[in-house]
Amino acid sequence: MNSATVRTLLVRGMLAGLGAGVLAFVFAYFVGEGSVDAAIAFEESHAHEHGEELVSRSVQSTAGLATGVLVFGVAIGGIAALAFCFALGRVGRFGARATAALTALAGFLLVYLVPILKYPANPPAVGDPDTLAKRTSLFVLMIALSVLLGTAAVLLGRRLAPAWGNWNASITAGAAFVAVVGVAMAVLPQGDAIPRGFPAADLWEFRLASIGIQAVLWSAFGFLFGYLAERVLEPRAVRGRVATLAA
Amino acid sequence: MAQSTAAPTPTTQILTPLPLRAIAPWAVFVGVLMLVLLYFVGAEQGVTSLVSGEGVHEWVHDARHLLGFPCH
Ligand SMILES: [Zn+2]
DSSP states (O other), X not given: OHHHHHHHHHHHHHHHHHHHHHHHHHHIIXXXXXXXXXXXXXHHHTTOOOOOOSSOHHHIIIIIHHHHHHHHHHHHHHXXXXXXHHHTTTSSSOOHHHHHHHHHHHHIIIIIIHHHHHSOOOOTTSSOGGGHHHHHHHHHHHHHHHHHHHHHHHHXXXXXXXXXXXXXXXXXXXXXXXXXXHHHHHHSOOOOOOOTTOOHHHHHHXXXXXXXXXXXXXXXXXXXXXXXXHHHHOHHHHHHHOTTOOO | OOOOOBOSSTTOOOBOOOOHHHHHHHHHXXXXXXXXXXXXXXXXXXXXXXXXXXXXXXXXXXXXXXXXXXXX
């Protein structure tokens, strides 16, 4: 029965991720594509030898973008649902919706925002293809570090809470996380330099769009999944609010 | 289809943790599957290729950049 609950939550997490992906795609199309086009225009004006175009720009910016963002949404939805199953009833006095919101917030911070503070999102034309292997491993390493240290900080906070109280324990664990992540960022090698002449405003706009896409994705996931998970885990609470819901 | 795992007192909102042995098999199999999906969106045909050619990379190219993955 518990395994069936996990399965139900997992399916709902993936569905919530898909729904969140739709919203993130709409945001990405209207807010993000302009700076991608600007970067590609810069790339082409600098006479990079380009092979034949496999997928046209109009497909890349619509069906291609949608595929990538939706698959990403389903995947992070599934993983976040698993994290939610672990966190439920283990991180404090939170109900299903609050636990879902906190899981989504942790996902946004640990999987995206903290890693990109060190290795920010770059538009086309910025990265050097020769350094892709190094950049990819550093990015994955940064995500892994951030997730591990974030989990450790939560465990530390839970351990300190009985003696120190929730407030002091959370602040101490948060400060310890910031300190250790800060040291890791200082020690890890730099990402690629921005090519000379690349418009700074386009770069800023692109990075802001990227942060916006991830923020839309994770927050929509948190709300959708919280709604769906509560119906599985606390049918009585839902029934209390929705008086018309029978049995 | 919905099973209640809520604590016995109807007034409380505290939820019983799901046992780890119920989560573990899902975490292993579905977790790995989800990571494979992330790999295809974020890194396939970059440094490593499971499918030959450039089609996957080109198709998800804009999402790869905008979601923050390293690309070209
Ligand atoms: Zn690229």
